[in-house]
Amino acid sequence: MLYHFLAPLASDVSAFNVFRYITFRSMGALITAMVISVLIGPAFIALLHRIKVGQYILSDVKAHAAKAGTPTMGGLMIMLCVLASVLLWADLGSRYVWQTLLVFGGFGAIGFWDDMTKLRQHQNKGISPRAKMGGLVLIASLAMYLLYADPGYTSRLYIPFAKGWAPDLGVLYLPFGVFLMVASSNAVNLTDGLDGLAIGPTVLAGLVFAIFIYITGNAKLTQYLYLPYIPGVGEVTVFCGAFIGAGLGFLWFNAYPAQVFMGDVGSLSLGGTLGFLALLCKQELILAVVGGLFVAETLSVIVQVSYFKWTGGKRFFRMAPLHHHFELKGIPESKIIIRFWITSIILGLVALSTLKLR
Ligand code: 57M
Secondary structure, eight states, rough: HHHHHHHGGGOGGGGGGGGOOOHHHHHHHHHHHHHHHHHHHHHHHHHHHTTTTTOOOOOSSSSGGGGTBHHHHHOOHHHHHHHHHHHHOTTTHHHHHHHHHHHHHHHHHHHHHHHHHHHHHHHSSSOOOHHHHHHHHHHHHHHHHHTTTHHHHBOEEEEEEETTOOOGGEEEEHHHHHHHHHHHHHHEEEEEESTTTTTTHHHHHHHHHHHHHHHTOEEEHHHHHHHOTTTGGGGGHHHHHHHHHHHHHHHHHHHHHHHHHHHHHHHHHHHHHHHHHHTTOOTTTHHHHHHHHHHHHHHHHHHHHHHHHHSSSSSSSSSSHHHHHHTTOOOOOOHHHHHHHHHHHHHHHHHHHHGGGO
């Protein structure tokens, strides 16, 4: 809204020109979302306590017993702050911003449905895997259709280090994109099992994609870096700013020892959005590097389940996903979290280093 009200005033007062700059508005969106989160956080958590949105804790990992009663669905706060900040700072005429909000809100709605069902059941089951997958696939398909039909977008898959080799996947790009978003949302969901473990790497991935998206929407930079140019996509950097700010604001309260968990409403929404951001800036394959930690957590579950079946009951890890393996080895929770963050910082830097290696 600020963009629509204040940017036109630049013809009279040149200082208002800053409202045209994506970088300025992205930083404004980041600070706004972060400040709103930190300000409303205590009241929001108190409200969740009052309406008894307490997490049902499984007893398999003993250290988690102390977490009983910690409210969940803090993801709602992330959604609220992102939405308020985007409405305030973004160019609301940008179709790419609305498409991103569709994935963010749509995946969040499926997560919300799951969280509410768990609360009503008083256990960690939630909606059926079929309903959950169906809902996610439906939202992702709608977003992919909009992207695929967009005249400025391309179904080419840019391969890093392949010197401009970019095969056109054509209509196959649709299921590929749907898979990317759904897989990413489930990977973040699996990772969300220790305080701050999912939100830290998510914020970092948001920052990496903010840089990629800004570049993808800039004709000069894309030409210099041999990256695909998508006019108008740069506006989504403002969304990324809000995403990073709301994530940091949530981390304020989710940091060990957590006062609130994000719930599926948070994890599914954040993960699906990371997948969509990767599609928007044509860095689909780089998503596996930026989100390498999420990939490792998911692979640990696949290895664990396959090995269990193959050996007729033996476990490869003490417990999957990977963070539980380290917990059961006796490593303190805060140490595991910080080590996982360090790993994802390195992965984020590796992803950024590919910018000049095309
Ligand atoms: C999400 N949810 C957390 C919280 C959070 C197939 C199997 C690998 C699935 C997996 C699973 O269910 N994953 C889904 C895991 C839960 O957190 C809630 O869920 C939301 C995210 N969806 O926001 O609301 C618990 O995680 C802890 N937590 C924190 N801090 C946070 O900031 O401490 C979460 C956020 C919370 C809290 O204790 O209650 C979860 O882990 O349940 N299943 C598992 O991860 C289970 N693994 C398992 O069964 N492994 C098996 C096989 C099947 C691979 C094996 O290794 O043999 C573990 N889940 C739990 N205990 N709770 C097993 C140990």
